[in-house]
Amino acid sequence: MMVLLWIRGVLARRFLRVAGAAAGIALTVALLAAMALFLANAGASMTARAVSAVPIDWQVQVISGADPDLVGKALSEAAPVKTVHQVRYADVAGFEARTGGTTQTTGPGQAVAFDSRYSSNFPAEIRPLSGTLDGALIAQQTAANLHVGPGDTVSIQRIGLPPAEVRIAGVVDLPDADALFQAVGLPPQAAPQAPPDNVLILPLETWRQVFDPQQKARPDTTRLQLHVRLAHEALPPDPVTAYTFVTTAQHNLEARVAGQALVADNLGSRLGAVREDALYASVLFLFLGLPGVALAVALTFAVTASGAARRRTEQALLRVRGATIKDILLLSAAEAAVAAIAGTAIGIAAASLAAIIVPGLEAVLGVNVPTLLLVASFGLLVGFIAFLYPAWRDARWATVTAVRRTVSRPRAPLWQRLWLDILLLATAGLFFWQSASTGYQIVLAPEGVAAISVDYKAFIAPALFWLGMALLTIRLSAAVIAGNGALLRMIIAPASGPLAPVVSAALSRQAGRLTIGIAMTALAISFATSTAIFNTTYNAQARIDAELTNGSDVTVFGTTDRPAGAHLVALASLPETAAAEPMQHRFAYVGADLQDLYGIDPARIGRATGLSDAYFSGASAAGTLALLAATPDGVLVSEETVQDFQLQQGDTINLRLIDARDHQYHPVAFKFIGVAREFPAAPKDSFLVANSAYVARMTGSDASEYVLMRSKADPAALARQAASALTSDPSLKVTDIGQAAHLIGSSLTAVDLGGLTTIELGFAVVMAAAAAGLMLALGFLERRRPFAILAAIGAKPRQLAAFLWSEGLLILVGGMTFGLLSGLLTAWMLVKLLTGVFDPPPEALSIPWLYLAVMLGLVAASVAAAVWSARPSAGQAAEQLRDL
Structure with a gap:
């Protein structure tokens, strides 16, 4: 009976705090559950895409003299x-x-x-x-x-x-x-x-x-x-397990046909590459997701801690009236049960809703019951700890007299006296420098080895940086607020006006509470900023990678006998075409090595495709193309060819090209002017890039085998239009950038982080708004009595509003300043540490200005809503004082 009365009183008098704690638990559970579902589905998607991209799973070569029928029988016994x-x-x-x-x-x-x-x-x-x-x-x-x-x-x-x-x-x-x-x-x-x-x-x-x-x-x-x-349906959905399954079957076959056949395991090789991507997906889960989970947990603890003074007073009153520590913990457990159970239920429901709305999650919802149960247990644990630990600590270590003391001497916490924030940031910088400068690989997948591992030391730098920035935010905010100096008055001046000295003095007495609000807001904004910037950068690089593979948004592939360039006018006039440029694709002998040669117009190729500085060694893309345009017989050579033939810039290279006049190979002199690491539509290893006009003049043929096309909007629509325009020549092949993205991704780009980042960006906005608005609202709730007293002694609504708006402005400015700075640095650190995800590495971060503007706008709106709801009702000061 006592527990029920206590719960009813808590819900009647402290509903906002219980609801805030439940919201924090719900965010924790929902984010963890949704991300776990995404991770499971990502692995299954990687396996399915990788398997579908392998034309021949196994090639079993029968040794001369062996019986093919016996090898075939062993094959059917060793694998499905x-x-x-x-x-x-x-x-x-x-x-x-x-x-x-x-x-x-x-x-x-x-x-x-x-x-x-x-x-x-x-x-x-x-x-x-x-x-x-x-x-x-x-x-x-x-x-x-x-x-x-x-x-x-x-x-x-x-x-x-x-x-x-x-x-x-x-x-x-x-x-x-x-x-x-x-x-x-x-x-x-x-x-x-x-x-x-x-x-x-x-x-x-x-x-x-x-x-x-x-x-x-x-x-x-x-x-x-x-x-x-x-039989692909027999493969496990997880890439690592599927790789082990296939390689084990291969070894079984090799044991059965020893001395009779050799096996080339193409499927195992593909899955071997995919298992690395699967580990990268787990890495991204840790890098991008755990800060959000930690933030939601921290928000839960901050909400429960916001009423610490009132809770200690209530506990002291209970102890005076004979309550034991067991009784106090029982009441706290009842309060925790309400928040934890409600928050966990809401979180699981939100994750289930996300599984329906977000593409890719619904397929695995029904088979992840153990995962969801584990996540729910974690949410319940967080809720009970957030309520029970402070209650046990106060009841165990604080006396009734000490608890009821209203004035105490402030003392800097131990971490501030030890300068732990500076030590954490310095250590993070050291680990980051060590990791980023050594060219390490965060995911280690040795070829031919079933084991795969993650270099978890790479997580140390961002984790320490995140903690260090949080503590530094608290230190600097506390110094500014408690110091009651010119900077504090300047920040609140737009809201306080002539009352700035009085308001700043009042705020300086609330430094501890305000710094927690600023820190929580900053962490939430930092999480949203870093996740959004990384996602935008990743998507931009995934598109560059797909464009590099395909050549452009849409590419028409032909041959020398049936060149796509013959249809250039028709292709350029299509409604969806923004630009169309021809490109030659010939073959040239470098010594005895036959390589792909691409002839371009350096001045115009950039209209139809993107050329990153990372494609070229020793110079920018613009500089390299300008040099090629100024050197008619110039040629760009791949890094592999430069190493194989020990070439130096300025060397004359005699390439053998087929002449259209006699169909024989003849030597053609080129001047080596630069190195191309990669080039649109070119293979990864060996290729050449030259001026198309020079190639046409020296070979007697100006045919352009390829046409690169830039779309106005949808590349797939342009590809359909191009295919319709080329129905008269079925030998021409039309591909768009979406098809290339599917082919290159086993893979993270194929899995599409859209599902993961949709979840995280949505939660980030909610947490940013909740951290600012909820922490501010709870602070106002604790200070209702001072505001009611001010109203009772004659303070005007405008003067009361100066206190409220100044506090909101302080949390908003502090949270945005530290949050944006921390988020930008965290995103830069993530991109540097996860270089293995990007091919080629990004030249600069991509900033999602619209998302950041919307997120900051919602944070500001939540602060405004908290301030607006906290205004004392006119003429009701006496009634409020009696209630309080």
């Missing part, structure tokens, strides 16, 4: 197999063709044969460009080298046997050539081998007729592979 197809390879000395009265020859290559229905189960391996798929098919680059097309005859230079001739039925592209022709059985640390430059695809019967004799004479020149698609 969905489909298996046989692929036969043969090495050739070269190809030869006679066209237009000339004879063209190539170097060594390979002839491949797929079994029936291969293309239906592995459709990504062959992309038709011209002709039909019924008969012998020739790869695009080989067709260009031999200058042949459908209907022409190609002579196959067999090894150790006379040549054999086949008629070409079609020209194709091999999008997955790197995996299709990879060397099976190499150790994980071995460098990948480049695919052959010359490839012919034959029907299986034709391949047998041509190469069965070569296989008997030179069995080392032919090989048989089994291309395997595993």
Whole structure:
């Protein structure tokens, strides 16, 4: 009965404080639950995207003399197999063709044969460009080298046997050539081998007729592979677990077929990269989410602590009337139960609502009951500690006389006397400098090793910085307020006017309470600012990464025979086109190495695509392009080529390019003027960038194989318009930046932090407004008696408003100043520490001005609402004094 009476009295007299504590617990539970759901779904999304992006899961190469049927049986026993197809390879000395009265020859290559229905189960391996798929098919680059097309005859230079001739039925592209022709059985640390430059695809019967004799004479020149698609539905949703599942199955197969077959685990390699991204998602959860959780917990404790003086007085009265410590703790536990249970229930409900509203969370809501129960338990624990610990501490250590003392000598807390805030900031700076300057990787995923780890030392710097800034905010705010100096009077002057000296003196007596309000507001604004800046920077870099992969918002890919540049006028006139620029894509030999060469107009390429300074070494993007424009025969070379050939700037490089007039490779002199680390649409390793006008003049062809297009609004809409305009030429391929973002992301960019940051940014705004408004309102609640006394002795409403608005302005200015500074520095630190997330690293932080303006506006509105609600009612001072 006593507990029920106490609860009823608490809800009647201290409802705002109980509601504030419940709100803090609800924020804690909701944020933790929503982020846990996001993390679980992020892992499942990474696995699904990674698996779908692997054209061939396993390539099992049967050793010469082994029985393919036995290998196939072992395969079905070792792993959940969905489909298996046989692929036969043969090495050739070269190809030869006679066209237009000339004879063209190539170097060594390979002839491949797929079994029936291969293309239906592995459709990504062959992309038709011209002709039909019924008969012998020739790869695009080989067709260009031999200058042949459908209907022409190609002579196959067999090894150790006379040549054999086949008629070409079609020209194709091999999008997955790197995996299709990879060397099976190499150790994980071995460098990948480049695919052959010359490839012919034959029907299986034709391949047998041509190469069965070569296989008997030179069995080392032919090989048989089994291309395997595993049952993806059998894979665990977590990337790390899926990686372990696939690699364990691979090892099982290798044990079963020892000496009979070799295995290339493409799926395991892809999941091996994804597990690193999964750990990065966990890292982002810790970096971005835990400060918000800590802030919500701190807000809960601050709300319960705001009525400490009144609580101690009530406890003293209870003890005078015979209550024991057990009785006091029982009443506090009842109050805690109301706030904790209500807050936890609201938090779980809010997380469930977020799971419905925020894309990507609903899929895992039903399978995360243990996680939600754990989060709910944490919320209940926070609530009970926030209420019970202060009650136990006061009842255990404070005497009744000391508790009822209204005036006490202020004493600086221990952390201020030890200068702990400065020590924390200095230590954070030291750890940050050590981490950021050594080029470390926060996520460690050794290739070929199942274990993966996070360098958790990287969390020390931001954690110490966050704590140090909070304590420094309290120190500086307390110094300004308690000092009652000119700075305090200047801050409150707009609200207090001529009463500034009196108001500042009154505020200086409330330094402890006000500094807590400023610190909580600053922490909330800092959390919102750092999260928003990191999210905006991340999204900007994710788009740059996707644009780098695709080339531009929309890119039309063609060939030298069927260049996309021939349709430039039509593409540039599309309604959604903001700019369209042609770009050449040729092939050039650097020594014996065949590389991609891109011909551009340096003065205009920037209209259609973004060029970051990080793409170039030793100079800015603008400076490098200006130098290329001023050097007609200039060439930009990739870092790998510079290292491989020991090049120095100014060197003359003789590149062999195919001449359109005789279809033969001829040396062309270029001047090495700079290094390109990356370039739109270029591969990651080796490539060249030159002036398109010079390439056209030296090769006799001004064909531009690619067209880069900038969209006015929606790239996907522009891609659809471009595809419709190019229906007459099906060999042209149109891709947009959204498709590239899907392909490059296993991955964090594919998972899209939008779900995580939508949750966090929403909570950040709520917490920022709550921290400012709620702390101010609770402070006013504690000071109702002084305000009522002032009103009773004749203070005018305008004079009372000066005290209220000055206090609100002080918390607002202090919280915004320290919060924005701390948030900006925290975001900069996060971007530096999480460099591995960005490719390329950002040149500068991206500031979300609109979000920050809205957030600060809501904080100001919450302060104004708290001040407005605290105004004493006119003519009711006496009644208020009797109630208080």
